[in-house]
Amino acid sequence: MGRIFEKRKHKMFARFDRMAKAFTRIGKDIAIAVKQAGPLPENNPKLRLAMQNAKGLNMPKDKVEAAIKRASSKEEKDFQEVTYEGYAPHGVPLMVECATDNPTRTVANVRLHFSKNGGAMGNSGSVAFLFERKGVFKFDPTKLNLDELELDLIDAGAEDIERNDEELVIYTKFTEFGHMLKFLESKGLEAKSSELHYIPTTTKELSEEQQDEVLKLVETLESDDDVQAVYHNLA
Known part of the structure; x- marks a missing residue:
């Protein structure tokens, strides 16, 4: 008990x-x-x-x-959006999005997280080519009638639509993100989230033990106050 x-x-x-x-x-x-x-x-x-x-x-x-x-407030700090790149154990590429009021602190912390967890921080562009920047719109499937709207969504820039019992997800190209936002606003449709994500172009298969090593680094990075999101290509 x-x-x-x-x-x-x-x-x-x-x-x-x-x-x-x-x-x-x-x-x-x-x-x-x-x-x-x-x-x-x-x-x-x-x-x-x-x-x-x-x-x-x-x-x-x-x-x-x-x-x-x-x-x-004038006293509120200014946050800068910065993205760092690197490799987790077993060569898994990571994109680390941050919002920080002190980039010097943030880059030092991110580098330390990589090194202490078997990874290596890379230079700008070292892994970005392995990802595509895409719009990701998530909906409650009960609140969006896909049968009625599918063609309009495609016209608005939907590149792919995935649906299961819990969620309906619409993907757009980076350049169509704003177009889709305007379309959804015009129809009064509210997504649970509308964000730009890094989507891997290929995925990597690892053993369960190897995955745990990668995810330990991902979780450590995600727990950092300056980190907004971490993307990888684990299958």
Whole structure:
């Protein structure tokens, strides 16, 4: 009984950690958007997008409003968006997206995470060619009628559409991301998340033990406060 309770407690804390990390990531997205184009969503498409993604994560409205207010303050730090590249153990390429107020600190920490977990940080362009930058739009499948909208979605830039019982995912080319956003806004369709991701062009098969080594580095990077997302090509 005690062991079962410990497992449940571990899962609960892990879920809270993921939620806290997601809220922090959205908070930085909001800060960057406000610094770039102001605090009014109607005049700031990037802020509208961040607020929509916050809603998809069930981030409380008061937290979103507080993040906008903080970002509007002159005292709020400026965040820079930077991407680092490298290899995890067994030659698995990684793209590490960060939002930081101190790039010197961030690059040092990211390099340390790579070296302490059997990886190696690379130069700009060292692994980016193994990924494609794509728009990824995730929906509750019960809230989007694919039979009615599929042709319109393709006209709006949908390159691929995947559906299962839990999620409907639309992929676009990087250049069509804004076009799809405008189409969804015009139809009043709200995605759970609308983001640009690095999608691997090929995938790599590893043993379970080797995968664990790779994922240990990925999880370490993801736990860093400056890291927004980590992409890899594990199958």
